[in-house]
Amino acid sequence: MELSSRRWDEEQLLEVRKEVLAQWPTGREVDLDEAVEYQKSLPQEKVWARKLTQGYQQGTVFTMPQVGRATVEETATHMKYVEEEAGADAWLIFMDTYTRKGRFKDAQQGIDESIRQGRSMLNGYPAVCHGVKGLRRIREVSQVPFYITNVDEDPRLATEIGFAGGATGYLSYDLHDLLQHSKNYPLDMRIQNNQYGNRLISYYEERGAPIVAWSSGHFNGWEPPGLKIPIVILTALLTAEQGVKHIGLTLGLCVHLVQDVAALRVLHELTKEYLARFGYSDVAVYLWTYPFLGVWPRDVDRTAALIAWQAAISVLSGVGCMIVKSLDEAYVVPEKEGNAHAVKMAKQIIDVVGKQRLGESQELKLEQEMLRREVRASLDKTIELGEGDVAIGMMRAVERGVLDGVFSPWLRCHNKVLPVRDATGAIRYLDYGNVPLPPEVVEYNNQKIAEREKLEGVKADIEMVIQDISFLSRALF
Known part of the structure; x- marks a missing residue:
């Protein structure tokens, strides 16, 4: 079929x-x-x-x-x-x-x-x-x-x-x-x-x-x-x-x-x-x-x-x-x-x-705006690759690494993305592979990682990635 x-x-x-x-x-x-x-x-x-x-x-x-x-x-x-x-x-x-x-x-x-x-x-x-x-x-x-x-x-x-x-x-x-x-x-x-x-x-x-x-x-x-x-x-x-x-x-x-x-x-x-x-x-x-x-x-x-x-x-x-x-x-x-x-x-x-909702702080507004730009870039590229057909676009986007995974067992994805948390614990990209991040999103992402590097006095690398994997399960004392 x-x-x-x-x-x-x-x-x-x-x-x-x-x-x-x-x-x-x-x-x-x-x-x-x-x-x-x-x-x-x-x-x-x-x-x-x-x-x-x-x-x-x-x-x-x-x-x-x-x-x-x-x-x-x-x-x-x-x-x-x-x-x-x-x-x-x-x-x-x-x-x-x-x-x-x-x-x-x-x-x-x-x-x-x-x-x-x-x-x-x-x-x-x-x-x-x-x-x-x-x-x-x-x-x-x-x-x-x-x-x-x-x-x-x-x-x-x-x-x-x-x-x-x-x-x-x-x-x-x-x-x-x-x-x-x-x-x-x-x-x-x-x-x-x-x-x-x-x-x-x-x-x-x-x-x-x-x-x-x-x-x-x-x-x-x-x-x-x-x-x-x-x-x-x-x-x-x-x-x-x-x-x-x-x-x-x-x-x-x-x-x-x-x-x-x-x-x-x-x-x-x-x-x-x-x-x-x-x-x-x-x-x-x-x-x-x-x-x-x-x-x-x-x-x-x-x-x-x-x-x-x-x-x-x-x-x-x-x-x-x-x-x-x-x-x-x-x-x-x-x-x-x-x-x-x-x-x-x-x-x-x-x-x-109860009925409380998180207010629209500047931090939240900026995070939402960066996410909108990032998500739209991946969606629009996928749709473009499929010439309007989402299923075909998804296939081609995976082949090119536009859509990718992190530590995935699936052999058909590029698996080039590496995550790392920033100074506040949000997940960022240490390596975004072929994901089509807009330049302003890349700048925002790198700035957030740099803040953690400055705080901890170490360069973000694969050791930091491994450390973050046990973020919630590591010993507390």
Whole structure:
């Protein structure tokens, strides 16, 4: 199939579905017309698009913890416990590694071993093996919306089962996923796999069942925000082209107040601007935060501080939801008690900060302006390379290093970018590779690094980069 940004017609979607549903026997459980009716029958409080819309009108910041156990029963029990103990507002059900890599036979063996051992032997929920029936049992127990993390190279079957099982959110990933999780998977195939999922959303949407597609930029945690935001926006453009009407935007935090608030506001502003430029003015756009994804401390007290800080930034930046890490996630697959403690902590901070927003200081205005210029330069160059076709542009931008990664496992990106923190802790470029930074942005970036060099009396180099990797997990005393 030739790569293009253009919207798939319905016949193309239905033809490809035959191949997708044949990947594993549970694919036969998916009856598309019945699945649409099931989605339409869900109570309003279990539909993420409706809950988000209402929350934005009320200025609410929702909490979304993450869960994934080997069996249906253990996953459902975990969710019920955290909802009742802490009031979780939504869920991100993450899949195990075998399922994410399409190794469904190995995932089934993991389920069998978990039953024999009496405890979860997988690092997530094997959605494909449990099928539609398993997910609907979870849907009956949980009283809030949930996502299925349909990530890695080919998430199409998990997406089908997720929607048919009652998931009202979808992770719309393409280049982001490869930079984070893949070794050598082709970008054109990953874009088409994501187009499949987004076109499936529009099939549901056209029949009265709204589903939120989530375009995220959390990557590995060490990237400057100007490297992440263009990829999030480009993915949102590809998502909207397939007919999706509800798009969530997420950035992984840098844990720097001014830089994070600036990045979130610029992401929201420029996404709406470029969607309108491409003719997608009827798309609802939501904004939420993802935790910093660099190295976390194993000490639960220090982890608690990071969760609280994320909650504060979420409120101060005006987002509608925060993805919540559990207190024990640095060393174990999240347990229900750790998730409950984390959600309660986040909700307390959200309540304390209330309706406060970070004011427009000169520092914040300057950071936002530099980010706007940086992001526009990468977006416009990518669109130019594709001659107006975002998918083609993304391919060519990766080939030239215009879009790049930091410490990525994906062999097809240049990996020339090196990050370093400035004197205040904001993430800057020690080396920006072939990313098309405007001259004034380069000057601003270098000035910020020079301030740290002067403060510490050392030259910024690879040793400083290595030191910054353990920024949040190093010993405090």
